[in-house]
Amino acid sequence: MKIYHNLSEFIKLDNAVVTIGTFDGVHFGHQKIIKQLVQRAKADGGESVILTFFPHPRMIIDPENQDLKMINTINEKAEILKSLGVDHLIITPFTRDFSNQLPEDYIKHTLVNNIGTKHIIIGYDHRFGKDRLGNLSDLKAAGLHYGFTVEEIMEQDIHDVAVSSTKIRQALLAGDVNLAADYLGRPFSILGKVIKGDKIGRTIGFPTANLFVEETYKLIPSDGIYAVTVEMSLQSEVQSPESENKTTNAPKLATPDSGLQTFKGMAYIGQRPTINGMTRNIEVNIFDFNQEIYGQDIKMNFLKFLRHDVKFTGLEALTVQLQKDKEATLNYFKTLN
Incomplete structure (x- = not known):
């Protein structure tokens, strides 16, 4: 797996199959998406790409709140993603300027011009861009214009895996490492x-x-x-x-x-x-x-x-x-x- 610490380091691909998220913990729910990503990339003759962010967006958007702790360090996360067969990991520095991009600019510059996205796998509730105004409908509309397809992880599929990074953090803070391991x-x-x-x-x-x-x-x-x-x-x-x-x-x-x-x-x-x-x-x-x-x-x-x-x-x-x-x-x- 190749790791990039900025979008500027990444060389645009001809056939990038992409998913986006912080993926803290890389738990069962995340693994389901990532396995789907890797399988789709192989089936399409493309390369799998994960776009993640560091620091966690909440640390930048709400800097006064110092209570948020991460299940994985960025290096630990990279090792886990590597073990799942991901081809490329882009660790994008999350800044105020980055968060203030308009959704259409984010799609054009990040997903299309920088990465070369041909297919994107994303959750039903994914939000992006300034004030988190961008949504799945925006991605699908942009896909028709720029020539990429969008695959939605349905709400029921995500809820079937009754796990979240928040639940894992709560278990660990209570000392319940067995429950955390079940989720992870x-x-x-x-x-x-x-x-x-x-x-x-x-x-x-x-x-x-x-x-x-x-x-x-x-x-x-x-x-x-x-x-x-x-x-x-x-x-x-x-x-x-x-x-x-x-x-x-x-x-x-x-x-x-x-x-x-x-x-x-x-x-x-x-x-x-x-x-x-x-x-x-x-x-x-x-x-x-x-x-x-x-x-x-x-x-x-x-x-x-x-x-x-x-x-x-x-x-x-x-x-x-x-x-x-x-x-x-x-x-x-x-x-x-």
């Missing part, structure tokens, strides 16, 4: 870099990798303890602790070609009230693992919520509970075999 068709995951912590976990027999998530807009589930799997590429070069906070714009997900390995573990999200912590941490105790991985990018898949975060009387009481948590986690993994 895969476990919810967090990708981040391992950074140095205060190493208190080592002193009580539960060393943890502290995860730094660069993207502040990434949704983090409810505080608590979770059964997780951890994926990392141990063959890749691990950075020194001094360079651990340096970041890149490239997608970070490891691939099987880069020596991807998976481990079981239990994760903690919270402010560590037992030691009067002041910041929200994301930590993971990786089972049967003792390598130094500072600077390593890891992916954490959330499988089961175990308990809420609580304040204990001291480290001894916390250690006793962590041992119980580990036993509960191991028992959970046994049920998967």
Whole structure:
């Protein structure tokens, strides 16, 4: 899949089969549209194109509202779309100027002149252009003029897949990672870099990798303890602790070609009230693992919520509970075999 970070980077196609959306989570409903897109492109001898936006339009149109968090970072979304067989992903910077385009200008300049759209697959309620005035009827009328066809995802088809990004966010904020996984068709995951912590976990027999998530807009589930799997590429070069906070714009997900390995573990999200912590941490105790991985990018898949975060009387009481948590986690993994 080719990725473009601006329409100006994209070379107009002869036969582009297009769909448009933010696709946060790339959940079952999104996957239905994307599979339809890929199949139609192959049947027509064309190429599949997804036009998405970053930042999320709501972040620009309503900048005072900082509560909106994304299920996927833009890099995570790109990796998922790649796995679904999409040919081209255009990540359009969403700005005030872009949102103020008249619907007819958006169709002419973006869909026709820049992309070369010959067929577009879109939801029945899709809106676009200034004040979201453009609709499906406008697309169909423009298609007759510019020579592209429009395929509507019917209301019943979308409602049959009773899922939305909002429902997934609500589930995650409640700690219900199982429900989120049902909607997503895969476990919810967090990708981040391992950074140095205060190493208190080592002193009580539960060393943890502290995860730094660069993207502040990434949704983090409810505080608590979770059964997780951890994926990392141990063959890749691990950075020194001094360079651990340096970041890149490239997608970070490891691939099987880069020596991807998976481990079981239990994760903690919270402010560590037992030691009067002041910041929200994301930590993971990786089972049967003792390598130094500072600077390593890891992916954490959330499988089961175990308990809420609580304040204990001291480290001894916390250690006793962590041992119980580990036993509960191991028992959970046994049920998967």
